[in-house]
Amino acid sequence: MDGEVVLKAEHISKSFPGVKALDDVSIEIRAGEVHALCGENGAGKSTLLKVITGIYSMDSGEVSVCGCKAEIKNINDARGCGIHVVPQEMAMAKHLSIAENIFLGRYPVTHLGIIDWKALYAEAKRLQTKLGGGAIALNVRDTVGHLSMGHKQLIEIMRAMIDDNLKVIAFDEPTSSLSAEETERLFELIEDLRSRNLGIIYVSHRLSEIFRICDRVTVLKDGKYVDTRNVKEITNDDIVKMMVGRDLDLFGQKRVNHSEANETALRVENFSRTGRYQNINFDAKFGEILGFYGLVGAGRTEIMRAIFAVDARDSGDVYIKGKKVEIKTTSKAAQLGIGFVTEDRRGEGLMLRTTLKMNISMPNLNAILNRNKLISDQKETQYAKEGMNRFNIKASSEKTIAGTLSGGNQQKAIIAKWVQANCDIIIFDEPTRGIDVGAKAEVYAVMKELADAGKCVIMVSSELPETLGICDRIIVMREGEIMADMVNDQLTEEDIVRYAVAN
Amino acid sequence: MNTAKRLYIKSKDTPGIFTIFILIVLLFIFSNTSKYFFTGDSLLAILLSASTVSYIAAGQFMVLLGGQFDMSVGNVAAMGGVLYSMLAVKGVPVPLAMAIALGFGLLSGFIAGVCVSRFNTNAFITTFAQLQIYRGILFVLTGGSTISVDPNPAFRFIGTYKLFGFLQMPIVIMIVIFVLFWFILKFTKLGRAIYCVGNNAEAAKISGINVPRTVTFAFLMTGFFAALSGVVFASRVNSGQPNLGATYALDTIAASVIGGTSMAGGKGNIWGAFIGILVVYVIQNGLIMSGVDSYYHYIITGLIMFFAVLAQTEKTKK
Numbered sequence: 082m083d084g085e086v087v088l089k090a091e092h093i094s095k096s097f098p099g100v101k102a103l104d105d106v107s108i109e110i111r112a113g114e115v116h117a118l119c120g121e122n123g124a125g126k127s128t129l130l131k132v133i134t135g136i137y138s139m140d141s142g143e144v145s146v147c148g149c150k151a152e153i154k155n156i157n158d159a160r161g162c163g164i165h166v167v168p169q170e171m172a173m174a175k176h177l178s179i180a181e182n183i184f185l186g187r188y189p190v191t192h193l194g195i196i197d198w199k200a201l202y203a204e205a206k207r208l209q210t211k212l213g214g215g216a217i218a219l220n221v222r223d224t225v226g227h228l229s230m231g232h233k234q235l236i237e238i239m240r241a242m243i244d245d246n247l248k249v250i251a252f253d254e255p256t257s258s259l260s261a262e263e264t265e266r267l268f269e270l271i272e273d274l275r276s277r278n279l280g281i282i283y284v285s286h287r288l289s290e291i292f293r294i295c296d297r298v299t300v301l302k303d304g305k306y307v308d309t310r311n312v313k314e315i316t317n318d319d320i321v322k323m324m325v326g327r328d329l330d331l332f333g334q335k336r337v338n339h340s341e342a343n344e345t346a347l348r349v350e351n352f353s354r355t356g357r358y359q360n361i362n363f364d365a366k367f368g369e370i371l372g373f374y375g376l377v378g379a380g381r382t383e384i385m386r387a388i389f390a391v392d393a394r395d396s397g398d399v400y401i402k403g404k405k406v407e408i409k410t411t412s413k414a415a416q417l418g419i420g421f422v423t424e425d426r427r428g429e430g431l432m433l434r435t436t437l438k439m440n441i442s443m444p445n446l447n448a449i450l451n452r453n454k455l456i457s458d459q460k461e462t463q464y465a466k467e468g469m470n471r472f473n474i475k476a477s478s479e480k481t482i483a484g485t486l487s488g489g490n491q492q493k494a495i496i497a498k499w500v501q502a503n504c505d506i507i508i509f510d511e512p513t514r515g516i517d518v519g520a521k522a523e524v525y526a527v528m529k530e531l532a533d534a535g536k537c538v539i540m541v542s543s544e545l546p547e548t549l550g551i552c553d554r555i556i557v558m559r560e561g562e563i564m565a566d567m568v569n570d571q572l573t574e575e576d577i578v579r580y581a582v583a584n
Numbered sequence: 585m586n587t588a589k590r591l592y593i594k595s596k597d598t599p600g601i602f603t604i605f606i607l608i609v610l611l612f613i614f615s616n617t618s619k620y621f622f623t624g625d626s627l628l629a630i631l632l633s634a635s636t637v638s639y640i641a642a643g644q645f646m647v648l649l650g651g652q653f654d655m656s657v658g659n660v661a662a663m664g665g666v667l668y669s670m671l672a673v674k675g676v677p678v679p680l681a682m683a684i685a686l687g688f689g690l691l692s693g694f695i696a697g698v699c700v701s702r703f704n705t706n707a708f709i710t711t712f713a714q715l716q717i718y719r720g721i722l723f724v725l726t727g728g729s730t731i732s733v734d735p736n737p738a739f740r741f742i743g744t745y746k747l748f749g750f751l752q753m754p755i756v757i758m759i760v761i762f763v764l765f766w767f768i769l770k771f772t773k774l775g776r777a778i779y780c781v782g783n784n785a786e787a788a789k790i791s792g793i794n795v796p797r798t799v800t801f802a803f804l805m806t807g808f809f810a811a812l813s814g815v816v817f818a819s820r821v822n823s824g825q826p827n828l829g830a831t832y833a834l835d836t837i838a839a840s841v842i843g844g845t846s847m848a849g850g851k852g853n854i855w856g857a858f859i860g861i862l863v864v865y866v867i868q869n870g871l872i873m874s875g876v877d878s879y880y881h882y883i884i885t886g887l888i889m890f891f892a893v894l895a896q897t898e899k900t901k902k
Contacts, residue, residue, distance in 0.1 A: 389790070434784075443793070
């Protein structure tokens, strides 16, 4: 714990047009510690990582490695100094082999300058052995295309290990797309890296993980340094308080559920798709929040995508307000008043290269037409601003490019576009993945508000606390089948996990 | 931030400003190198020479905006002109001949649109295949020689009539087309859908936009306006030319790129594409009028494209 300081960043400031992303932030990482970096979305965690690794240039401040001032201008400089980041979204050349991906851009060459394939595979195997555990199961000659996120992460870590002078390895939201099992393996791996006397930076929204594996935690808020504490000396609530600057009741007041007597909004009958899900039947009522819990791969997302006609199904019918409907296209689904906040925010949720305004109006262009059925810029601006205010989206104006927003604000923009489109039935697929507690609380509040206003809210989630925290009814799935459909009246985590996991 | 810097940044956000700047510089240079260049007649002549290709530039712009592109436009134009001429020679009434030629353009665009959007074929390969097929058909139909049409006022109307006694039809049509495209893209749901699909087709799909229909519409536009371009050109020169349009696909893509259109789709400005096509033709005509071998225009157009892309690409955030 009291290892030497391997990385020190002092008085770092960085501004983007209109935003001070980092304001006099300092952090020091010691050898042999796992150092958590916490903060809400937009607090500056990612920016700090990007400044340290030279992806962004800093306006002022100093970075030193092992006591020497380091000039890091790009990612190669960072590697040269022994700093490596395992990014949240891992970029892989999916048609190349594992070994090639590990050495991407740094292939070993013979003295003739051609690629030394023998050395490449041998080195890859050596790294594999060095890493042990989950890495052993991989064949380094396989292509990476079909690998799970957990395995891709292993490849990233092996990339880092190529450098013998590796001193600091940073994980950016490493567990956000891992299964429970993969998460366990990652933790073992991090323990192992710590025992090799590396400094580890761990960026995560999941506070439970911080208590599980981190030694110290540094909290940022709105681009400013708040405090660095020993994890052993503080509680969950302390961190949350530091992050948001106030006490936070994540799930808020328990909703009084009157939905039993309500009309059925959505009814799904006999949904099946070979190998994905079988015989799915359920109702969702107006005014209720229906949760779908299960492990990753239980078939929940696939069912939602089939309802919305994004993906095909083999059989099954959909009824809306008791009437059978044929939904063949997503436009039909949207017309029928179904909204779909997808899991993949950046890929399927937003047009990242264009304005918030155009994003928010996209599902309901009819709302911004004037009397002559033409798009009215004035109406569109008004429409987008309403959505932004309603969900407290932090952006300098409705003309801000969506891709420049933080994850939480992007998520709120996606919710805004469906709510503004007056959908009666809104499906949320992992709505709080990768967003911070503050934004989470806001998303929960929005979902409850929608249910209170009589809308039918369906949430697919892999997180038990939120499923138990806000759902009125919970459907538990396992391997493509519905195992339980329970009213959430004093249910415990055990009640649910029992159905979600095979005996 | 000083004014110049702000203007510079604004010009990056607004496709077209850079292009206008290039056009002004070119006009300035050529008015110095040729004393005939900056006269009403010669400017109209340049406009006329650019006009028929500009219809295709508008269509190409729309397809690029939707994240695709169309390589077949040149041969669709040639097919349009040849069909129009051959049918007229055979005594088919001019309006019907024109309708058939334009119908061919729509059919061609429809096929490309359906293949690309419903069967997910690659736009380059699909339209390139069409290009090859049409080239073959053109040779079979004409044996490679020009189809001359007997003097016929009806046939020549669309290419040679002068509005108000001086404004030639091809130019009038060009203005109408660009205003129409501007209108569609700015004010209609369909136009907006093209922006959305070009930006992120998946997100557009999830948001209830009919992606295949939108993409097919864009290809219908290139097909139709390419055929129209061929028809108007045939009418203007009184013959159908099977070799028309060899450079049209690249010229029109160049025009859009010079005008600030993103090759990734979803970003661009129709007036940028308009000025882009003018830039291409001002270079060609200006060089000829200045007594420079016109082959140089390829080099200069290429260089301008190069700098246009450099100037208009957003700098990576650092």
